[in-house]
Amino acid sequence: MSEGLYGSEEFDALLDEDDILDGTFECLRRIWGDPEALSDRRLADSEYRTRKLEYELEQLYPPLYDDLLEQMGDHPVTQLDQGCGVIMDALSFREGFRLERELAADHDWSVSLTWAPIEGLPSETQFICREWFDAQSPSAVSRDDFRFVGDMDVPKLPGTEPEYVWTRHPDQRLEGALKGNYSMEEVEDIYEDVKTLLEDIVHESIHDEFLVTSDHGYVNHLGNSPYSLSDEEEEALSSKFNSRFCEVGNGQAYQLLERAKVIERVREHYMVRGHYKWTKRGATKKIMHGGMSLPECMTPVLHINTDPVGVN
Structure with a gap:
């Protein structure tokens, strides 16, 4: 099965972790931890390997999705009691692995990445926002400890303990980029803007501890796939x-x-x-969400401490 999807460490994790999904996350780290995984040269291959991994894992371990469903709910962002919770709409583990590496390298910050299942299905913002903040959309949330960021400009943040920030990015850009013709270069451009936005939020906040996550991820149908339909x-x-x-x-x-x-x-x-796709007349979206797959339902959870030595 391997085909570069895992090495000995990842195989041991699949066998030895209490939860097979934790071992799966290490396999995904092998794919998306590559500094070039999001590049125009490598993106299609990275996506194919992700689809292949999921396809093979379900064949070998049929309860894969049952385990994922059982763990949904009580997302870490709902347990936050201090610091700043940043929810970036449709941020996936793809971007998460790169953010973990680059934020630590570019700043004097402590950065680590884990994962958490989405709050529930369907993996759509409207359902998850209703569960977390009792509102139909992030822009409709009316709370003193909450700010919605609809563009690249960061407003004054609440300064509460804790505080919450929900950004429309990267989903807003992904939706616009994936109608009609698709440019692989655009994915890296979107990532760079998301990274800049997150850095601006961190600098604007009074806090030094951040939990950065998402409401859901996405599937990208770019390139070949082991999934087929009659x-x-x-x-x-x-x-x-x-x-x-x-x-x-x-x-x-x-x-x-x-x-x-x-x-x-x-x-x-x-x-x-999984990653089944179908065609219709006209432009076919390559990036979608709302279903049941690992890239949609395993959200990144970045822990950032901007004052790791405790010196203000």
């Missing part, structure tokens, strides 16, 4: 799904897709599993 399955998906989830409905198409394990029901919604 003509009948693709027709069923394209006829019933406009995104990677939909409300539960009746009909043979849903039954076909459930039997093939292309979709899975979670309460009142059907989720597209």
Whole structure:
């Protein structure tokens, strides 16, 4: 299986970790910890290896998604009692591994990266914002300890203990970049802007401890994929799904897709599993979220301390 997806350390982690998803995270670190993983030369290969890893893991360990579902809820951002919680819409572990490396190298900060499952499915901002802040969208949150950042300008932050910041980036840029033609170079451009925005938030805040995470990640369908659909399955998906989830409905198409394990029901919604994709007339999005996959449902959790030696 390996194909460069893991080495001996990652294989040991898959076998020895109490949670196979922790071992999976180390395999993802092997892929996305590469400094060139997001570059235009390497992005398609990085995405393929991520899809291949997920595909093979589910074949070898069928309860993979069951384990992921069981762990959802009580995201670390909901347990925050001090410092600043930064939620960057659709930030994924791809960017997380690079931020961990570059923020530590560029600043005198202590930076570490772990992961946490999303709060719940579907992995859409509206559902997660409702769960965390009792509002339909981050821009609608009205709390003294909360700020929404819709562009690249950071407003005055609350200064409360704790405080919360929710940014529209990188999702805003990802959505704009992935309609119609797709430029691989744009992904690195988006990353650089997100890094700058995060640095500005850190400098604007009165705090020296930060938990940086996201409401969900995303799948990127760029390049080849081990996931395939029959003509009948693709027709069923394209006829019933406009995104990677939909409300539960009746009909043979849903039954076909459930039997093939292309979709899975979670309460009142059907989720597209893994990295299955379908085509429709016109431009086809390459980056999507809302379904059940590792890049969507394993959120990065960066811990940053800007005063690691305790000297103000």
